[in-house]
Amino acid sequence: MGLGVAVLWMSLIVLIPLAAVVGKAFGEGWSGFWDAISAREARTALTLTALLALGVALVNAVMGTVVAWVLARDRFRGKWLLELVIDIPFALPTIVAGLVMLTLYGKNSPVGIHLVGTRIGLFVALMFVTLPFTVRTVQPVLLDLDRDVEQAAASLGASPLTTFRRIILPPIVPAVVSGSALSFARALGEYGSLVLISSNIPYKTQIASSIIYGKLQDAQDPVNAVRAASAIAVVLLVASLVVLVVLDVVQRVVARRA
């Protein structure tokens, strides 16, 4: 019975609504779907969103690992503050994150950096909201690593770089991949933290979620607009599903190895 209730609940809240989006997107068949996502506006926004997400994932793979390393291995005064600050982007409402970004990079920027309406602005905001993902997936793995092996490697004459590459990197790679995949997924769907800084300039800073929202506000031709919005939404949904599958595969590989 519990299973029935859980499945019904999931269906009402998640599955049926998402199925409705897919149904709407293909309401006019494949050609309708294809026309909607290949329109120049949609194509540009989807490409921009994907490239931003990819960039965010790559930078997080490096910077997230560095921060996780410092949290796991280094000791210094005030480290608790670093721990606290890392989680802030995760707990902040997205629109608040957007306003936070605007305070530093907006038109009244105290440091004179103006990023409103630029792609760099979008990228910085995305780095802000995705900061905790890689850090928090890599940190526990680093804490669990057996340091004797590192010391053994070093005492046998391995250079720090070799020790890192051959001893430390292999076990943390799955965590780095998971964290980056999570950042990627989050960046694909992010809206609230970007809406203020993006200015929603078509072909320049308009991201996929903004286009969907814009189409939902379209009063002239709501039927077609909602269908086009659903088509773009399906592309984002498929991308999220792919990321989930990748995460699942990574976790299974890790489980098999352990």
Added chain:
Amino acid sequence: MPKPTRPREEFQTPAVGVVGSRTTRTALRAVALLYVGILVLVPVLLVVWRTFKPGLGSFFDAITDPLAVHAFRLTGEVAGISVVLDTVFGIGVALLLVRYRFPGKRLLSAFIDLPVSVSPIVVGLALVLVYGSSGWFGGTLDRAGLQVINATPSLVIATVFVSLPLVVRAVVPVLEQAGNEQEQAAASLGARAWTQLWRITLPTIREAVTYGVVLSLARCLGEYGAVLVVSGNIEGRTETATLRIDNLYEADLQTDAAYAITFVLVLVAVVAILVAAYVRRRQEASSAA
């Protein structure tokens, strides 16, 4: 009893290894601190400064404005209901995933995570397509006299959608680690299912549930995109705190008032992190014992 002296943990400052080089370590530390500081700490502190620049009086005026009070109350109500639903559902699903085998289990597990990676705007769109007046269930709901979209129920559904996995993911690992020997022992002594749940299972996962609840609460209080689409964004009716920030900033150009509400939400977020960290530490302590 004399306190045992802590053994010197020599590996904390290894003489050899990657972090052996002092310069490497200092460099990494500097990079991490600068990165996190510039990316997060500086802008957040700037928001605090910006909030109180117009003075304490205007801050209090802004957060006691009737529309702001309404927005806070609505946000609290929606988050409260959503968190209760999330908790009941979360514990139930976690028990299902850990204790039972059934066809489609991996699928259920995968779908639970889906809401985290779906764009909030897409969530809103999906709910409008189903519960809106021209949606799949719209006609039936209309006839029943229930307005979902552009009214409070839609806020709850949207908020539950986006926060669905948080309690589940907090509870599952603890349940897995605990096993069910204690429940079996209780059952063999004649305890009923409810007694087992109430006296054994729930106390075991108490900290994990609390942790999940804190995360959900933070998420529910702060939802923006999905709520923006389904609520209709009606001032004084379906305007939540996050929507009010945007409306004040973009539409009304009342920047100071927008910052005042923002500050309240930042404060709530920081408190949530501190509580979550505290709960997590207790959880680790109890699982280590």
